[in-house]
Amino acid sequence: MTGLSLNRIWAVLTKEFIQLTRDRLTYAMILAMPLVQLLLFGYAINSDPHHLPTAVLVQDHGPMARSTLAALAGSGYFEITEEAATPAELDQALALGRVQFTITIPADFSRRVVRQDRPQILIEADAADPTATSGALAAAAGLPAEALKRDLVGPLARPGSGPPFEVVVHRRYNPEAISAYNIVPGLLGVILSLTLVMMTSLGVTREYERGTMESLLATPVRPLEVMIGKLAPYVLVGLVQTALILTLGRALFDVPVSGGWGALTLGVLLFIIGSLALGFLISTLARSQLQAMQMSFFYILPSILLSGFMFPFRGMPGWAQAIGTVIPVTHFLRVVRGALLKGLGIGELWPSLGALTVFVLAVSALAMARYRTTLD
Known part of the structure; x- marks a missing residue:
């Protein structure tokens, strides 16, 4: 067994740096992630909102x-x-x-x-x-x-x-100022985002890496049929998670349920479908499971920080609120909290439900366009 060679170590190190610079997405994530965190925590987050x-x-x-x-x-x-x-x-x-x-x-x-x-x-x-x-x-x-x-x-x-x-x-709506009444409904949006977006993006990207997607592309199955077939099982997963969180929230934390079941059901379905479509879109952009995970976190991090889940939405500056308004989790949290804590229906929550509908249609269209490009 020979000793360590600085030349061999230098060769391997040089190869890794070259590989890192070739993987532009990973390189961009390495630089962008701390920058985004610094800006969000430094400027956008405020636990004592004014005005x-x-x-x-x-x-x-x-x-x-x-x-x-x-x-x-x-x-x-x-x-x-x-x-x-x-x-x-x-x-x-x-x-x-x-x-x-x-x-x-x-x-x-x-x-x-x-x-x-x-x-x-x-x-x-x-x-x-x-x-x-x-x-x-x-x-x-x-x-x-x-x-x-x-x-x-x-x-x-x-x-x-x-x-x-x-x-x-x-x-x-929360006379005793119990934080669980706000956190538990908010967790529903965060957990669905974490699991559905990441599971879908990693699952489809894994098929590209293993080569099984090539066999699927050789069949006469259409892009929309592929998307529906792959995402349908995860819709059931999302519904099971929703039922579990709401049931445990009621049983363990006594989270009030004031009604609004119609708006809540519609909001959950739209958010689940939109999250799965977003995961499918990420899989068409990523070239590896690592990239798919990085892109998923790049969506999930602002969803947690800018949606009003962890910090007051109105405590953020105007530019951060504008970004948060574009994030679908923001509108989903308004639907869930409005339905559970305030008993609001579809008529009162239509702005947020409409935003979720636009999210589903836009992301699904982009995913289909990207998947057709992959087919070509």
Whole structure:
């Protein structure tokens, strides 16, 4: 047994570097993955979101009410985007997710402040994601002591008499701020993405590597028939995973099920089919199972970080929210959480269901086009 040879080691090392530079996709992933992680964690992720959309119902337009709204906006957490005319409009804006908070100022607010009756204002929060609302509600707790300092001067001053009004907070859809109510429905989208996209891309790419796809290409089977035949078993896998997660979420974590079964079923089917079609598309682009796995992770990582699963969606900057809106997991999570926690139906969730439909059609068309190119 001879000793180590630096020349032989150098030869093998040179060969590996040459092979790495020839595999351009792998080389790009090596450079792109840390860059993407740095940008996402450094700029996009924020666990204490500010400027959250807020709808208000102002029944008193006196100076005290205006000062209170100005103090809310000045806190940096509340951004008034809608002004409702009725309580029903407030409920609808909160349920559909257009706003994170609703604020109601009663008709006699200013008069009761002057009379030292300590009136109440109501703040309702969409607490389906407790992390997104905790900072804003903590800031609202100090509002009564600070909001009217400039108004209650002179004859209206009352030192030592306590706050001039009270803030009543209602946490909707998750009143106890239990994180499992938000995490468990979100896990459904992440797990389906991890398993279905990766299983499909690796499975089809494996057939290319082993040569069995060449035998299939020699048959008169059409591309759409190949795609349907290969993906159909995984649809059942996805449905079994969905049933298992929802059942265990209810049994172990007591995740509420408010209804919305029609929207939930349609959303699950669209997302499963779209994820499988995406995996099939990746298999037509990858030349090895390693590349297929790398490309799958390149899709899954933003899906976890930018969809609102781990971090509040509205806490991200505008450019990150724009990217997150394109990711199908974002819309799937809105469907699942909206159906389970809020009881929303197809009519209320049609924007997200429509986005999932576009995702399925676009990815399926691209996969078919790529597969026909492979046939040629």
